[in-house]
Amino acid sequence: MSDELVERFELAFNQIHQHLKEMNRFPKNDNFAELLQHSKDRGVIRVHYDALKQYAKLRNAIVHERVRDGYYIASPHVEVVEELEGIKQTLDQPPLGLDVATRPVMFFYEETELLHVIEAFREHGVSQFPIYRDGLFVGLLTDAGVVRWLQESVREGSVAVEGMTVGDVLGHEKVHNVEFVAEDVSVFEIEDLFERSHGEGEKLKAVMITEGGDRDGKLLGIVTLLDLILDDDGE
Structure with a gap:
């Protein structure tokens, strides 16, 4: 034996x-x-x-x-x-990125009222939402980006938020590094993307999992570095 x-x-x-x-x-x-x-x-x-x-x-x-x-x-x-x-x-058959991804993913359109998105930030406790225009991905709107816009928009001690849309704020958002992968990509491959971006000095904000890995394909899940860390800790 x-x-x-x-x-x-x-x-x-x-x-x-x-x-x-x-x-x-x-x-x-x-x-x-x-x-x-x-x-x-x-x-x-x-x-x-x-x-x-x-x-x-x-x-x-x-x-x-x-x-x-x-x-x-x-x-x-x-x-x-x-x-x-x-x-x-586990190394032979690693879990898929979708296994650790945030699902379903909430997203908004440029014409969505900003107040609605601010409420969604508060209610769901997330820090970013994908934004689309006519079904095409145009960028990420982050809570930090909204705060930056608010700071830049103060006039005489107040900010006029009523009637403002996501599109009005998105122009003040930083351009975030985002990767798109298909639904069959493993967690290890996604980790490689984050590792590579760190090595190249280009911080990867999120990995978007879409049908076929197409930038404008149906959004299935989103993975951040925090998702990977929480998964490793078994939470």
Whole structure:
């Protein structure tokens, strides 16, 4: 039984190692511990980081401290093997972006009255809404953008909000970096988008999931960095 558990452990470990190489685009230094460190803020790796560090030590003991064929100084418990295989399975078949996305997504049109959108910000506790014109995506309206517009529109201590529309405010909104992906894109691919934007110094505000990944396709869900963090924490 011990030999079988060791074989299962090593197989799952090596497959996770391969996933780490792919996550890090096959760097020259493919040491497991180094790859794990570089991937510690990524999805399932974040959740199982501490366990994987310990399993790496166990793997080294199994491989490098073997007394003789069939006899190991260290041998994994069945629970350890099953957990490692579970991590490997999640990496093989990662959840979809839609699994962590905010759904359904509320959106508004440029001609929507601003007061209606301000009320929606308060009622739903969100910080941004997609805005459309004639079925075409034109940008994100954020609560910070509305506040900025209010500050710029103060006249003699008051702001005339009555009759104003989303379109009136959208011109004062920052141009936000938004990506569009299809409904079959995985959480890991979405994480890659956020990771890449951070590395390039272009903060990604949101990932919009649409039918076929088309910019103006039917909106199915929206993913922010907060969605990914909450999902990793199991909330």
